[in-house]
Amino acid sequence: MKTRILGNSNIEVSALGLGCMGMSEFYGESDDGESLATLERALELGVTMYDSADTYGIGHNEELLGRFVAGKRDRVVIATKCGIIREKGKYERRIDSSPAYIRSACEASLKRLGTDVIDLYYLHRLNPDVAIEESVGALADLIAEGKIKSYGLCEVSAKTLKKAQAVHDVAALQTEYSLWSREPEDEILSVCSEQNTAFVAYSPLGRGFLTGKLTDTKDLSEGDFRIANPRFEKENLARNSQLLDAVKDIASAHHCTLGQVSLAWLLSQGPNIIPIPGTRRKKYLQENVESTQVKLTDKNLATLDKVFKQGAVSGDRYTAEGMKGLNV
Secondary structure: OOEEEOHHHOOEEEOOOEEOHHHOOOOOOOOHHHHHHHHHHHHHOOOOEEEOOOOOOOOHHHHHHHHHHOOOHHHOEEEEEEOEEEOOOOOOEEEOOOHHHHHHHHHHHHHHHOOOOEEEEEEOOOOOOOOHHHHHHHHHHHHHOOOEEEEEEEOOOHHHHHHHHHHOOOOEEEEEOEOOEOHHHHOHHHHHHHOOOEEEEEOOOHHHHHHOOOOOHHHOOOOOHHHHOHHHOHHHHHHHHOOHHHHHHHHHHHOOOHHHHHHHHHHOOOOOEEEOOEOOOHHHHHHHHHHHHOOOOHHHHHHHHHHOOOOOOOOOOOOOOOOOOOOO
């Protein structure tokens, strides 16, 4: 497994991290035994960065990760988040990025994770009524106290990212980025490079779409949020699926899967980019890790850039509720 540096924090992480959200909710019924086995296998394969949040499973995800890291804390980089408050069983949320909430949420996450320090602590979303300078000030205090080693932001605008950097170095920015979500290329990626902020790409496989295995939502489990996601609505999904022909051709030429082509494309976009594909199954984990060995040609990259140009994908990234707090 190749490694990359987590921005200005100088924390070394695997070039590919593991998104843990689906181990707790949003993608059908959870299985802690299967998830723990996948986490163990990930470490064996050289994956060192594990991404969680207090809202995933309303604390369950952090508790699960805490069980995994017990006895191996020095080999694992923990990233978790605060700021999205939900009630169990509901998708509706409110956003709180106030200093008081950040501090209380951090203490709760430390307890669930069973650790005395979090390597990377994100603001999951920002409340526009709270000045970013106040929020970052609270995070800087947590760094000074040794509660967290570094901090990051999620789904913020380039303007907000610059404001945060002026208060304290931002180690990482996490935003959706993949062949079918290329908005960060407008401005965010260049700002990250300028201020030495790592870019952590979530949903790098387009919530499974880019693997080519999801052609209809009728077989998805009850509770899978893709059933209501605009990009997976019948007409949108049919149009989007036509874009995969180019990925299939490239995958065939490289004797690899569509998902591996998609991750290889993302890894080629810059040395500061760290994708965190999520899975709770070992077979998909193995496939994702092997993507780091796929070498796309300049022609391959040009083809993918052309086919998946901005505006080519049909449907919004989230429902109206999920779009709250994006690009603040």
